[in-house]
Structure formats: structure tokens, C-alpha cells
Amino acid sequence: MSDDPRLALDFCGLRFATPLVLLSGCVGFGREYTRVEGFSNGDAGALCLKGTTLEPRLGNPAHRIAETPGGMLNAIGLQNPGVDAVVKEILPDLDFSETRVIANVSGATVEEYYEVTRRFDDSPIDAIEINISCPNVKAGGVAFGNDPAMSARVVAACRKATRKPLITKLSPNQTDIADNARGCIEAGSDAFSVINTLMGMAIDVESRAPVIGNNQGGLSGPAIKPVALLKVHQVYEVAAPHGIPIIGQGGVSSAEDAIEFLLAGATAVGVGTALFYDPLICPRINAGILDYMDRHGLAEVAQITGALRLNTPPATPCRC
């Protein structure tokens, strides 16, 4: 468990013990990884529970995952037991003293997003992440997240259902993420998660079929880090004037990666795919961030957020 106060930060009024966030879909409903000896939820400032819908969902058929260069595709399809089971059967088993717990809300309609958020509002959950960017379901998900007007409608509906911090998880699969972020801020979003996975495909050349049962999936892992960093930077420019924080995420697998996200404008940094090969990566990243802070004479981790020094663009446009 991390207890170095220099890593602690304020996120929408919540105290995070470290800037790390265990990402939705990677750590189940908060208990699964605690079986691994040496793992502690307390090494992260928060954990996001698996995406939750109003009714139970079975999710997609196999195969749901495929390894790709520098990453992986997944198409789980929001398998979950439904919000009532999560609130009544799973939350009572969680130790809320370990870390902050964030619910992840999904739905096929605006009304479903509202209802799931309302039910989490009446629970010990610390904050609610609105997943309008799941690429692996037929209705809702990224179909909402790639349409700025729909994104804002979903956020506005969830806003009516709760006063807990609302974090909107933005899709990288859209033309102008900053424009979408603007609409979500106006609709009442308190924070952003940037980014969800990038839509992709892998093909088995012998069978000539996509490896993933759902044909397409969401790409995560180190392969997407440069895309994620740029998106965080773009959203930061819109969100910072409103004091709206970002959980930067996409391929973080070292302290240096985490610091890049902080510099690009993230207040907290998500860890997901990297846990799959290194379940004890969080304490290593925490130690690396502290080492960086020592070397740069920084007293608190928030001083890194947005400290990016952009290069001066050339006076004449390039000819490419």
C-alpha cells in the first residue's frame, strides 16, 4: 500500500493515495487480483469496476481476446451480472478503505445509462465513470461516444441521476475528441477518462476468419500509447480551463509512461493491459514517479500535470 503523501492527489474532491487507477474491464469487480500474492488495491488511487448495465449480460462469444504486436484486442461485450447484483452482492464484499472505487456505467439507451447511474448513486461507490466508448456492443457504447450530441445527452441524463463525481470515458474512434469533450463539460461531466480502446481486427489467414468472435475488438496496450497521449493533450486544452481532471490511459507500462501522461495533462493515470503480464506493476510505477519527483525537485505529483513544454512550431508550414 502506498503511503507516501507526495503521490496523493485530489480528484473531484476524492483523495487518491497515488495517481494510478486500475482500469475498468481489467480488474473484474475489485477482488480478483487480490488473490495474487503481493498485489494490493491500495497501490492504486482508485479502481474502476467492470462495465455494468441494467440487466445481466452474457457478453460476446469466444474468442474474446487476441494478442497483437505491442498489445491485444478484446471484445468481451460487457459481460456483467447487472447493476442490482453489483450493488447488493459485490459492493458489500469490497474494502472501501483500500482505495477509491469507481463504477463503470454502460447501456443501450440514454434511459438505461440514467437508471444504472441512479442505482449506483444509492450505493457506497465513490464516483461513476460513464462508458460511452465501448467498441464491442451493438447498441450504445461507441455509437453514442462518437456522436458529440449523443454523448452530451448521455452525460446530461446521468448528471440528473447523481451528485457523485461523473467521469466520461471518451472514445479515440472519433474525428474531434476535443469537441466532444466540450459538449460533455457543458452537459455536466466532472472529469474525463482518455482514451478507451481503438477499434481493430486480427485475421487468421488459414481459416480466413477474424480471430475475435465478435469480428472486431478494442486495441489496448503499448501499441496505442502515442495515440492516447495526443488525445489526452487535446482534451486537456479544453478541460483545464474548467478545472476538469483527466485519467490518462492507454498502454501505460512503466513510470516513464505514466509521467508522459501526467505531462500531457492527466491528473491520474490508468493501468490496464500491463497488469496482465505484470500484476505487481503499480508499486514499481509509484516508485518510479517518486524517483522522478526527487530528481526534478517536485513536492507533489500534481505539479507534473500539464507541465508539458511544447516545441515552437515552424514559422513556415511544412510542405508534407
Place this chain on the structure above:
Amino acid sequence: MKDPAPIALEQAPILAREAFADGQVVLRLHAPACAARALPGNFVHLRCDALLPLRRPLSLMRADPEAGWIEILFKVVGRGTALLAAKEVGEAIDLLGPIGHPFIPHPERPRPLLVGGGVGIPPLVFLSQHLRRDSLYLPLALFGSESPFPFQPRPSNILVPAMPAGVIACLPLLDDWGIPSRLASGQGFPGCHPGRVTELARLWLEGLDAPARRQVEIFACGPHPMLEAVAALAREFAVPAQVSLEEFMACGVGGCAGCTVRVETAQGPAMRRVCVDGPVFAAETVFP
């Protein structure tokens, strides 16, 4: 709710390495925490290379809790297993385990029938290792492979009723333990049944009288069509069967739901994680 057993994370040096035909490799690893808790049907989740984003799940073939080692047998089928096969004695492998719901024999079924196919053979060797400790059990192991077996078959010293003439080859390790075994292969290996392993299973089941059949429970691991055939046999002969499945796996600890299989439950269809709800399932739930 009782907490499931902890999963160890160890840097496990390779103690011994043996290569067999068709890219089959046996590794013995020093992993005392894993060895102390390992049960037949458990697997380990191995980091084959620092640059690969995902680990690879491999069934345990044997474990020695006193000496602190485990053994795995795998076949090179892709990049991960190729990198694993290239490792040398002395190199350490990052290992997570043991993981998974094991095979569970039942004393009221003292005639376990073990059916293994290809790289599905290892967990049944491990189950044999456990069953030999209890004189109550009278197991029979039937193994099939289209690659040369990753051991030197030899004529068995133990008689098995209902086997066709000439089917005498066995896995020597099991014979030495006093556990009868027979082999099948379409490749015409000497002493092996020239067909499917499930054909041998059928012959043996047909040779039992009704009271003896009521003492049988099948334990199987192998390719999906073999498991499907085992489930059909179990239904036909009204004996319970436990099957060990494999699926592409990411976290290996139940966190990502990437390795699920559809099962039938009393409440209707459900998706279960092969890593922690399995890999061993009741056959009738997977093949209803």
C-alpha cells in the same frame, strides 16, 4: 464467502529441459510456492518474453512439493511457446500459479477413467500421481496423440480388460506407479490402438458390468472434438465426466473475462471464466 486460494508470483529457474518430436518440450521449474499448492487440473500462467503483451497458460504435468519443483509439457504452436521452448536451463521464468478449479475425484466413484489427447495429456499424468496415493482408486489412463508421444512407450506389465489384441503400449511412468495405461494414434505407432482414444474408452466401458460402470468417473483433457466425444460417451454410459478446457487468456486470474466459455446452468445459459471457474468443468454443462 470463503476466499479462494492465493496465487503465487515466482521467478522460477529452469531446472531441466527435454525436447521431443514435433516441438514438444518438458520444462522442470523451481517454483516452491506453486508446487506446495498445486493440484491436478491447475495451470500456471507464464511470461514467455518481456516483449509479449500476454502470458501463456500451461497445465501442470507434475509437482513435487518437497523438492519445490513443477513440470510442464507444451508444444510449440506460436510465438509465445516458441520463445518458451528456446529458454535454457538456469533461465528464470516469471510464473503465476497455481490457478484454476482442479479435477476432483469422488470416493464413491473409485474407477477413474483418464482420457488425454496430445498436449492434454499432462494434467492427467498429474491426476495419476495423486490417485496412486490412495489405494481406494483403480484408475485407467488412455492417451491419444498424432505426434510421437513425448516419452518412450513400452509394453505394459498391467493387464487391461477389453483392449483389442496388440494394444499393449503404455506410459512407463504410470506403469511404474501401478496405474494401467494404453495409447492410441492414427500414426501407426507400435503397440498403440490405430484409431481414436475415445474408441478405447468405449471398449473399456462396454466391458464393464452395470455395478462396475456405476463406479466410473471420466476425467478428460485434449482437443475440443475429443472432449465432445468424451461428453457423448459419458452421456451414453450414464457416468459423470469432468473436462479441462483451454481458451485464449489475458489476465488468468478472473479479472478480464477474456477466456469465458458458455455453459448451461440450472438458471439457464451463463458465461464462465476458464481461468478461475475452470479450466475443469462438468462435461454436461459445457456439452449439454
